[in-house]
Amino acid sequence: MTPIMGWLTTLRIFLSSNRLYLNRYLWSSNRPLFATGPSSSTSKFTTEVISCDSNSIHFPLGSDEPSIDSPETLQALHAASYQLKEKKRCVVFPTETVYGLGALALDSDASRRIFTTKNRPPDNPLIVHVSSMTMLRRLLPPDYQIPKHYEVLIKRFWPGPLTLLFPNTAGKVPDIITAGHPTVAIRMPSHPIARALIAVADVPLAAPSANSSGRPSPTRAEHVYDDLKGRVGIILDGGPCSVGLESTVIDGLHVDNNLRVLRPGGITVEDIEKVLAEDLAGSGIPVPKVLVHKRDYKDEDVEQAPTTPGMKYRHYSPTVPVTLLCTRSLPPEDTIPTPPRDYFSSLKKLAKRPATLVKVGVLLPSDSPLRVFAEDVPGVEFHHFPLGSTSDPLTTAQRLFDGFLTLEKMGVDLILIEEVEEDREGLAVMNRVRKAATELRWLR
Template sequence: MAAGWYATALLLPRLRRCVSTMPCQLLRCDPASITFNASGEPNFTADATRDALSIASHHLVALKRPVVFPTETVYGLGALALDGTAASLIFSTKGRPADNPLIVHVSSMSMLRSILPPDYTLSKTYEALIKHFWPGPLTMLFPRHADIIPNIITAGQSTIAVRMPSHPVARALIAVANAPLAAPSANSSGKPSPTRAEHVHRDLGDKVDIILDGGPCGVGLESTVVDGLGADGHLRVLRPGGVTVEDLQRTLHQELHASGDMPRVLVHRRDYRDDAMELAPTTPGMKYKHYSPSVPVVLVHTLTSPPEGMQLQTAASLVSSLRDRFPDRPVHIGLMTPDDSRLAQLLHGHEGVSWRLFPLGKVTQPAVIAQRLFDGFLTLDREGVDVILIEGVAEVDEGLAIMNRVRKAAGEAAWVSL
């Protein structure tokens, strides 16, 4: 099996040349027209939405072609998770490295059980998390069923990352296709994740056949990925995302405190390090540079002191240093900052500099900032700014996931006094 996965990886450059050149269909779906019965089967009140999902399902199952669909986190590029050839088109379409594993999406608990080893039993921790956060933006690592999960999905790892999306269009598509779907974000590898159908169309519109437009994504950041398979019983957060660490801690305390089986919630790189896993990651977003627009991004820290060797700047000195990079013409700077921050006021007013402000929402509403983050990167990039400044936020609640993404997107950082 491992040799087969490696052979498929070698074919990816060739597969990339075979990506469809057919016109892309943008099919509108109404999430409000979809409901689910107790078994997780979808019901539709809008014929157009039902028809769009039927077309997408046909492409997935009969044609073995990838399809773009909305989730509550970001738009995903999906293909059959149990078909290695179909899944390989995800990598060729995105230009994704073959050693970067994929997340598998299911629509029901019965579908989850069908892809796990028959002798595997859910732990109390996982039962609590599924009860509170599925369907939703939480991905969990499970043992891989080697007989049915292709190696290309897990990049040869012994675990598989699975989640059940809460977006009605995503969950209904999986149910109509009656097959689990592997689906990373629907963008060129390394670029900001799309949160609107138009983001996908501008980026991959000439490489995909179907984009299901279900409106803007509600969360705006990828799912939280956790690993509860360790022998010590603790829950490790491999990637912060749509479910906060505080949410996880509250839920586990509520569900497990009385039993005495209270696991700790440990955040990778904050509470522990695992160099071996970073070299051979079990989940996306750990090894490669991600979320970067085509123009430079500077992370502006205003809440913390600079580390040793870095200087605390004034806003004026930061703008001057950026202005000096473009001595022969005016510089156009994009600024992403909370609505109630003083940074925008301090930065404005310099000769030879024009500004494009993209407000992120209030400091007290990190969920709104998370929802707007990737849209801001993509909007400013499309408008042709020379550089993007983004102000850092406190790493609590959704702020932890926001700063995880911003650090991966930014090529440099500055510390500015307000």
């Protein structure tokens, strides 16, 4: 063997045996993925978590103004509004999807703080959140007529976890929000605290998920606190998020009038197709097709210069490696699936030292056949965080990010997650899981 071949062999063995720990370093949140501003690890604020009562907030029928029964919640909303408008600072608030890191959408300097707080790349656009149709219209070009298919979606799904792409030809929304595109992504959240905060502040808010860039999105206030403590001043705590995944993003601005799902999320493709068929029936307006990016079509331009978040960069990754267990999809032609028992037994080889336990986090459907293999393996300590059943992708969506972050906090060495069917909420679940996974293993 030549010296160089010997060196390469040694390197290959080293990389293989240390793959787990290399992955932990490469995807650690302590290692900045992007340099877009001051170090995100520098503490600037004393972070205050303020509990708010969602049930005390109501929007009377036909009114854009909230009715807030709890004095404490009203005071918290005014405090957050003051930080947003007077201090031009970021504020964290709950939405029905995930917790958001909000700043004034029409103020470039204020919005820039989102990017520095998250360490977010500047070409990753933001979604603008509004509290009313009146606020939406203030953002649109004066002569713009909302298309009929958008009217249907707004009527059925707003307020809610649906984001729509609108023209920004009047330039009302600054380039830092749109990444220089002539379009802007807008939604109206249904969470009472989110919508009330926007209404009280009387300004649209740009708000990506409230986490360091590339990390799993937070669905509880404690997730935000663990990640952004010292980088934000106020976290409004409204309890766990009901949806658990980000909003569905729709681009309906193409000349063919079809709807393109740029990011699957809280509103399913099936529900979108259903309401369009129902509401456009007999109207004389053709029912548009609903096309899912990467499933039904490809668009390399939008992947390189995305018009909405979640399309270009690695996302949703804990600080520990995530292995996707493929039990439904077909493996590549050159891949031989591993028997489940053999795979789970092999996990003991990941031990850092002899006679030490490997801690493995397990995210499986509650009725998964794999559960019997994730028990009683010598040298392996399994920590289960059950998802929904195979017939309940809604619960799986609600628990996905919470599972990632809970298992990470428990100090596991590896997280295993089984793939689910890519229908209904499962489409959005698998969109996130594939972005989070550092390895795919086919089991049969």
